[in-house]
Amino acid sequence: MCSSKTKVTLGIEATNTATSPVARINGRPVLQPTCNRVPNLERRNSIKKVSPKSPSPPSPPNKTSLTPPISPKPKSPRPPAIKRGNESNGLNSSSEKIVTPRNTTKTPSTLERKKSKSFKEASLSYSSSLITESPGSIAAVRREQMALQHAERKMKIAHYGRSKSAKFEKVVPLDTSANLTSKTSEEEKRCSFITANSDPIYIAYHDEEWGVPIHDDKMLFELLVLSGAQVGSDWTSILKKRQDFRTAFSEFDASTLANLTDKQMMSISLEYGIDISRVRGVVDNANRILEINKDFGSFDKYIWGFVNHKPISTQYKFGHKIPVKTSKSESMSKDMIRRGFRFVGPTVLHSFMQAAGLTNDHLITCHRHLQCTLLASQ
Structure with missing residues (x-):
């Protein structure tokens, strides 16, 4: 006890x-x-x-509660993220990295940032799909054009016998206005310098005379004079004055022009509005042609001798590829200047060679290229 x-x-x-x-x-x-x-x-x-977040008084330990027990320690706030770019020394070691658990709550700023990013990505994908999938878009037109070009290439290869086992189908574009390869357009296709705004007289000259081989002495002399006159001007204005040139210079007859006096030259210059130096040059060239006729037999043989009496057929696809002068026109210019001709520079003579058919400078896409080549072979 x-x-x-x-x-x-x-x-x-x-x-x-x-x-x-x-x-x-x-x-x-x-x-x-x-x-x-x-x-x-x-x-x-x-x-x-001590616990700040106690919404309800604690239940006695002997009674069971439906809510989970609240931790006595307060939740520590999320530590701020450390940015590399904002550091003073620009260094960030591995020990400074902060690892946060996966179940941490996301702040509203991060949620808004991700939401805006996803919205931008969705809008970009939506717009790109519209561009590529809509029937009237640029991409659809481009695909249609590529299909047409591919079909045309196959047709050309089959036409020239380069492929025997190829099967071809006619490709019909959805837009009828884009059908540029129809038969009518192929027949009317011309060189690139002939446009819809070109003068009808210039179009007719291109379709009927330009590039056709000429062997007549008078016609060769006329084309030589017109080629020199169009320097500083254009072919349309010269072709409109073509009949005046023929009347003033006696249809380009060398024997008649060689006998003109100074008074007649002045009257021609005043009557037809041709510069007096141009008139004197034509008369001097007529005298040189008479001398060539004695040496070579004709002006035609002399001129065509520079190309071995065979027209030059070029294969230009674009108009800007056509040169303004060539080695042939330069050699011809040197020889004619040596013989006393006037207004016969290499550029003028190259234009003369094109007009007289010494060289076929029609584009290969022009319907006149093949026709002039056939005329040259005859």
Whole structure:
């Protein structure tokens, strides 16, 4: 049996040892496990007061609650992200990286940023799909044009016998206005310098005379004079004055022009509006042609001798590829200047060679190219 004094001392010691892991029973220290320690009421109440987010009073420990227990420690806010570009020294070691758990809540700024990014990507993909898939888009027209070109290439290869096993289908474009390869357009296709705004007299000259081989002395002399007169002007204005040139220079008869006096030259210049130096040049060239007739038999043999009496057939696809002078026109110019001809530069003589058919400079896409080539072979 224990006395009342021992009970009081045991109670005081028990209260004193509540906070320490060592208990005293009958004055002897006895170790106790930490799991058996029960915190006193004051310490428990202080812990509950510290927690800031306690929406409801704590339930007693002996009753079951439906809500999960609230952690006594407050949630630490999310640490700010460290940006590399904003550092003062521009360095960021691996120890400075902050690892956040996956289940952390996303801030509104990051949500808005991702939402706007996804919206932009969706809008971009939507617009690109519209451009490529809509029937009236630029991409659809381009695909149609490429299909037409591919079909035409196959047709050309089959026409020239380069492919025997190819099967061809007629490609009909969806838009009838884009059908540029019809039979009528192919028949009327001309060189690129002939446009819809070209004068009818210039179109007729291109379709009937330009590039056709000429062997008549009078006609060669006329084309030589017209080629020199169109320098600084254009062929359309010269062709409109063509009949005046024929009347003024006696149908380009060299024997008649060689006997003109100074008074007759002046009257021709005043009557037909031709520069007097141009008239004197034509008369001098007529005298040179008479000398060539004595040496070569005719002006035709002399001129065609520079190309070995065979027209030059070029294969130009574009108008800007046609030169203004060639080595043939330069050699012809040097020889004619040596013989005393006037207004016979290499550019003028190259234009003369084109007009007289010494060279076939029709584009290969022009319908006159093949016709002039056949005329040259005859």
